[in-house]
Amino acid sequence: MRFLHTADWHLGKQLHGFNLQAEQQAAYEQIVQLAVQEKVDAVVIAGDLYDRAVPSEAAVQQLNSMLMDLNLKHHLPLLAISGNHDSAPRLRTGSAWFAATDFYLNTKVSQALTPVVLGDTQFFLLPYFEPFEARHYFEDDSIRTVQQAMEKLVTAMQAQFDLDKKQVLIAHFFAAGSTHVDSETQVTVGGLNAIPVDLLAPFDYVALGHLHGKDALHADRVRYSGSPVKFSISEATQTKGVWIVDTDPFEATFKPLTPLRDVRILKGSFDDLTTPAFYQQQTQDDYLSIQLTDRQVIPNVMAVLREIYPNIINLERVNGPVVTDNQITEIDPSLDPMLLMADFFKQTTDETLTKQQQHWAQNALTAATKED
Amino acid sequence: MRFLHTADWHLGKQLHGFNLQAEQQAAYEQIVQLAVQEKVDAVVIAGDLYDRAVPSEAAVQQLNSMLMDLNLKHHLPLLAISGNHDSAPRLRTGSAWFAATDFYLNTKVSQALTPVVLGDTQFFLLPYFEPFEARHYFEDDSIRTVQQAMEKLVTAMQAQFDLDKKQVLIAHFFAAGSTHVDSETQVTVGGLNAIPVDLLAPFDYVALGHLHGKDALHADRVRYSGSPVKFSISEATQTKGVWIVDTDPFEATFKPLTPLRDVRILKGSFDDLTTPAFYQQQTQDDYLSIQLTDRQVIPNVMAVLREIYPNIINLERVNGPVVTDNQITEIDPSLDPMLLMADFFKQTTDETLTKQQQHWAQNALTAATKED
Numbered sequence: 001m002r003f004l005h006t007a008d009w010h011l012g013k014q015l016h017g018f019n020l021q022a023e024q025q026a027a028y029e030q031i032v033q034l035a036v037q038e039k040v041d042a043v044v045i046a047g048d049l050y051d052r053a054v055p056s057e058a059a060v061q062q063l064n065s066m067l068m069d070l071n072l073k074h075h076l077p078l079l080a081i082s083g084n085h086d087s088a089p090r091l092r093t094g095s096a097w098f099a100a101t102d103f104y105l106n107t108k109v110s111q112a113l114t115p116v117v118l119g120d121t122q123f124f125l126l127p128y129f130e131p132f133e134a135r136h137y138f139e140d141d142s143i144r145t146v147q148q149a150m151e152k153l154v155t156a157m158q159a160q161f162d163l164d165k166k167q168v169l170i171a172h173f174f175a176a177g178s179t180h181v182d183s184e185t186q187v188t189v190g191g192l193n194a195i196p197v198d199l200l201a202p203f204d205y206v207a208l209g210h211l212h213g214k215d216a217l218h219a220d221r222v223r224y225s226g227s228p229v230k231f232s233i234s235e236a237t238q239t240k241g242v243w244i245v246d247t248d249p250f251e252a253t254f255k256p257l258t259p260l261r262d263v264r265i266l267k268g269s270f271d272d273l274t275t276p277a278f279y280q281q282q283t284q285d286d287y288l289s290i291q292l293t294d295r296q297v298i299p300n301v302m303a304v305l306r307e308i309y310p311n312i313i314n315l316e317r318v319n320g321p322v323v324t325d326n327q328i329t330e331i332d333p334s335l336d337p338m339l340l341m342a343d344f345f346k347q348t349t350d351e352t353l354t355k356q357q358q359h360w361a362q363n364a365l366t367a368a369t370k371e372d
Numbered sequence: 373m374r375f376l377h378t379a380d381w382h383l384g385k386q387l388h389g390f391n392l393q394a395e396q397q398a399a400y401e402q403i404v405q406l407a408v409q410e411k412v413d414a415v416v417i418a419g420d421l422y423d424r425a426v427p428s429e430a431a432v433q434q435l436n437s438m439l440m441d442l443n444l445k446h447h448l449p450l451l452a453i454s455g456n457h458d459s460a461p462r463l464r465t466g467s468a469w470f471a472a473t474d475f476y477l478n479t480k481v482s483q484a485l486t487p488v489v490l491g492d493t494q495f496f497l498l499p500y501f502e503p504f505e506a507r508h509y510f511e512d513d514s515i516r517t518v519q520q521a522m523e524k525l526v527t528a529m530q531a532q533f534d535l536d537k538k539q540v541l542i543a544h545f546f547a548a549g550s551t552h553v554d555s556e557t558q559v560t561v562g563g564l565n566a567i568p569v570d571l572l573a574p575f576d577y578v579a580l581g582h583l584h585g586k587d588a589l590h591a592d593r594v595r596y597s598g599s600p601v602k603f604s605i606s607e608a609t610q611t612k613g614v615w616i617v618d619t620d621p622f623e624a625t626f627k628p629l630t631p632l633r634d635v636r637i638l639k640g641s642f643d644d645l646t647t648p649a650f651y652q653q654q655t656q657d658d659y660l661s662i663q664l665t666d667r668q669v670i671p672n673v674m675a676v677l678r679e680i681y682p683n684i685i686n687l688e689r690v691n692g693p694v695v696t697d698n699q700i701t702e703i704d705p706s707l708d709p710m711l712l713m714a715d716f717f718k719q720t721t722d723e724t725l726t727k728q729q730q731h732w733a734q735n736a737l738t739a740a741t742k743e744d
Contacts (some may be wrong), residue, residue, distance in 0.1 A: 054426055057461045064461075068468050089429040089436075094466015101469065371384050 001166065001243050003079075004035045005243040007046035009208025009225035010085065012059030015263070015287055016313035021062060026260035027228035028066050031242055034255050035076055038244050042102075042118055043076050046209030046225065047083025047128055047172030049091065067103070069105045077102035077118055081127040083172040088127060107254060109133045113156050121166045121263075124157050124203075128172040128210075146173060146193045157338055158202055167246040169200065172209040175217055176222075197222045205245055205252070213238045214254060223252060230263035233289045233314060261311065267291040267318065270298050270305075279308050289314040295321055337365055341370040373493040373538065374453055375451075377408045377615040377624075379581025380599035381420035382457065384431030387635070388685035392601060393434060395693035398632035400438050403614055406627050407448055410616050413488055414474075415448050418581030418597065419500055419544030436595065438476070449474035449490055453499040455544040458498060481505045485528050491550055493538045493619050496575075498531050500544040500582075508521025518545060518565045530574055538619040541572065544581040547589055547596075569594045577617055577624070585610045586626060596626060602635035604660045605686060633683065639663040639690065642670050642677075651680050661686040667693055671720050711738055 009028075013020050021306040031179035035043055049063055069177070070076045081102075082088045095105040104125060112126035123141055135141060136151030143149050150173075161167055176194040197219045200206045210233055214226040225243050231238065241256040263319045266288045272278050274288070290311050292301070306312055342353050353361065378606030385392050406416055410522040421435055442448045452475075454460045460479035476488045478497035487494035507513060515521050522545075533539055569591045572578045578594040584607055586598040594650040597615050602608065603724065614629040638660045644650050645662070648714075660681050664673070667689070678684055711734055714725050 058461060060465060064465055064468075074466055087429060089433045093432060093436055094469060096444055096477075097469040097473065100472055103469075147382060169708075265463045 001042070001119040001168075001247040002038065002040050003033065003042040003044050003168075003194070003207075003245055004038065004040045005046065005207040005223070005225045006031055006228060007044075007172070007207070007225045007243055008048045008083070009045065009063075010051040010213055010229075010231060011049035011050055011063050012055040012228060013231055015231065018287065018311060018313065019232075021058065023260045025088075026259050027061065027240070030153045030257045031228060032070060032074060034071070034073060034244070036244060038255075039129075040244065042078065042123075043070055043077065043078050043160055044123075044168075044170055044207045045080040045230065046170050046207050048085040048209055049080065050082070050086050052085060053087035053090065070100055071098070071103045071321075078104065079116060079123050079125055079170055079180065080353075081116075081125050081170055081172055081209075082107040084128045086128075092242050109137050109153075112153065112159060115157075115167075117162075117165070121168055121204075122160070123160055124167065124169045126153065126171040134271045143238045147199075148193055150195050152220045154202060156184055161202070162251055166204040167202065168245075168247065169206045171206065174210055175200065175206070175222055188270060204247055204250060214241065214243075218254075221250070228257055230259065230287075233263065236264050236289065237311050250290060261286050262288075263287040263313075265289045265291060266309070269293045270301065274304065274308060282309075283307050285311055286336060287311045289316070291316045291318045295319050297321070297348055338362065341365075373414070373491040373540075373619040374410065374412050374701055375414040375416050375540075375579075375617055376410065376412045377416045377418065377595070377597045377617055378403055379416075379544070379579070379597045380420045380455070380598060381417065382420055382423040382599060382603060384427040385423035385603055387603065390659065390683060390685065392603075393430065395632045397434065399612070399629050402629045403600060403708050404442060404446060406494070406616070407442070408446060410618065410627075411450065414495075414569075415442055415450050415526055416542055416579045417450065417452040418542050418579050419453045420457040420581055420604075421452065422458050423457070424600045425459035425462065427461065438571075439661075443470070443473055443475045447473075451488060451490075451495050451497055451542055452477045453544055453581075454479040454688060456500045458500075465527060472743075481509050484525065484644050485532060485726050487532055487539075487649065489534075491713040492531070492599075493540055493576075494534060496532075496539065498525065498541060498543040506651060514682075519567055521569050522571055526571060526574060533574070538576040539574065540619065541575045541615075542598065543578065546582055547572065547578070547591075550709075576619055576622060577721050579615075579617070586613065586615075592624075593622070600629055603658075605635065606635065608636050608661065612722045632732055633658050635659040635661075635685070637661045637663060638667065638681070641665045642673065645681060646676065654681075656681050657683055659683045659685050661688070663688045663690045665691055669693070669720050710734065 008340065009024065011024055043111065050059055058311055066337055071078050080166065082091045092105060092107040095107070098105055102118070106112060107123035107127050109127065109129045115122035129149070131143055131145055134152065134333065136144040138152055140152070143152065174194045175197055177196065190340065197217070200222050204221065208222065208224045211217070212225055212227040212231060213223045216224050223243060227241060228240055230240060239256050240253050240259065244253045244255055260282065260352065264286055266273065267284070270292055288311060290305060290312055292314050302312070302315060345353050346353070381396065383396055422431060429521055439450065442530055443450050456464045456694050464477065467479070470477055472619055474490070476497060478484060479499050481499065481501045484496055484498035487496050499523070503515055503517055503521055506524065507515040510524055512524070515524065546566045549567055549568065569589070573593050576593065580596045583596045584599040584603060594713065596608065598612060600612055600614065602610065602612060610709040611628050612631065613626050615732060616625045634640055634655065636658055638645065638654070660683060662677060662681070665688065674684070674687060710733065717723070717725050
């Protein structure tokens with residue numbers, strides 16, 4: 001059994017107001033191409049297909065098209081679960097019809113205990129769940145944490161193990177370190193809702209979703225695929241991609257994806273960033289978090305930079321602003337707005353407001369106050 | 373071919389704040405029972421499955437369960453279209469997989485021109501559409517109205533007619549009267565977006581959704597099923613149900629459904645309505661629009677009536693209120709709220725506010741104003 005492991009598509013997600021639909025589509029196209037090239041027997045999507053419980057019509061259309069393309073056009077078996085960002089009841093629409101074409105979409109804890117058998121492998125598809133669902137399912141009020149629930153679930157899954165086959169768990173949770181008490185990697189982050197990787201040892205492989213970086217966890221047989229697209233500045237340095245997993249003999253190979261527009265940090269002085277010799281070397285339409293090294297006031301800085309870099313998602317002054325004696329460092333909200341404006345004008349232009357300018361400003365202020 | 377014709381389920385709809393889920397479920401249970409008893413070959417649902425473009429999770433679960441029950445449990449072929457209340461992109465989720473079990477769910481104009489053939493009948497499933505969709509589909513900028521679009525659509529459908537078979541159109545629009553110029557039933561309501569029934573003459577039967585009463589149109593071969601449940605007071609006198617339609621020889625039989633709680637008008641004096649001998653004869657938990665014949669002020673009228681009739685959706689004074697000389701008939705918004713309250717108190721209790729009461733009222737008013 002060879003399968004492709006991906007997760008956290010987050011269709012419908014926006015990045016600082018920018019629609020990522022084209023980026024997500026471009027990543028998807030590479031995923032399906034990889035699935036075909038690598039001749040995988042199935043595609044695993046480990047939760048968070050959508051970014052929101054109520055996705056937009058556009059996101060619904062995009063996911064529907066992708067799933068139809070994978071399963072009905074390319075005839076690839078699909079193994080998918082709902083994540084914490086998905087609405088399980090909404091996502092499961094149609095799923096009762098999907099199994100006929102080897103598309104398994106699990107959204108309930110109870111479904112996890114009936115493995116899907118494809119080739120030499122039993123797949124256990126465990127959707128994201130809250131402790132109360134496991135409490136209800138097992139009729140056991142002592143289950144208060146995801147970790148307690150997982151202990152029971154893994155035991156119940158093991159009872160279903162066919163020892164002639166390999167076992168793969170598909171899940172969407174926070175897995176962490178190890179429970180070895182003498183280890184530095186003891187579970188300390190996430191508390192009782194983190195699943196220790198040792199608990200997952202019975203499986204030949206655990207295909208996880210939830211964390212967006214493939215390096216969030218270091219365990220040979222328990223892996224996050226990460227998201228196919230960078231969804232925040234904090235993911236700027238991550239390499240995005242998918243795992244191609246062979247069960248026998250076991251092998252997991254990471255296949256990177258090429259972003260349509262990258263998300264990255266661009267650091268420099270305003271003069272450097274606006275010099276053609278510099279910016280012509282840049283992929284100007286990447287999603288950029290700009291770190292300006294200047295400290296002085298630069299009039300209209302964002303508008304000027306956006307002329308060159310249209311997709312700026314963030315602007316930071318890494319060295320802080322210049323602080324002068326007469327500068328207002330903390331704005332007193334009781335200050336007269338006209339005084340604030342006059343002060344700002346003086347700072348940026350080094351001129352004082354003329355009578356006519358004061359008049360215009362006062363009129364604009366009056367109009368704006370009325371609109372409130 | 374014998375089929376059941378229903379429409380306008382409007383799952384998720386509320387009636388003056390009351391959740392109709394139980395009523396809709398009860399109607400559905402009767403529909404499926406009829407389908408089985410009458411040994412129909414298919415069930416037709418002519419649009420507005422949901423009440424809203426973004427239905428609640430509960431409504432999604434309810435529709436999904438019903439469709440699974442009909443198609444996967446009872447193995448009934450389903451022929452459904454989206455209505456103006458449905459979001460076509462959301463509703464079509466999964467539909468590419470449905471056809472394998474004879475469940476056809478059309479949400480695009482283009483799909484209407486490929487008939488679904490079941491038994492002796494070609495079904496044309498035309499979802500609700502706006503003129504621009506037909507304009508786009510036919511690449512014909514002259515299409516400005518639904519009527520113009522329908523002329524082209526009917527012609528295109530006729531080109532697909534297999535004369536050895538019967539033809540049934542399933543659609544969701546406003547059909548009206550006849551185009552006979554000498555007729556009294558000329559299209560006068562709905563203007564250019566009403567479809568004249570004459571235009572639909574090529575079909576052996578037209579199964580319509582949109583209007584909620586089966587008697588909205590009087591044409592032998594063009595019928596509204598109406599909604600299975602009453603959705604407003606204006607539907608209080610309608611009989612709800614479904615059509616059982618035979619194509620050869622043609623016959624259409626209306627099968628009424630029994631409401632779980634009826635929607636009806638209850639008229640009488642306050643004394644009558646609150647007399648046990650009267651109300652014990654009533655189905656007290658029906659959804660009631662109460663028409664009170666009294667004219668005098670009745671303190672706490674709604675609270676008292678709701679003790680007896682828990683599901684009041686409306687209260688009307690059919691004879692108008694008593695108007696006395698000292699009564700404020702139009703409230704002057706500049707009036708002091710304390711004066712208004714004192715006046716109201718006097719009218720309803722015939723007493724004046726005590727000093728303590730005035731104090732309480734003033735405190736409550738001050739607190740309420742602060743919250744604003």
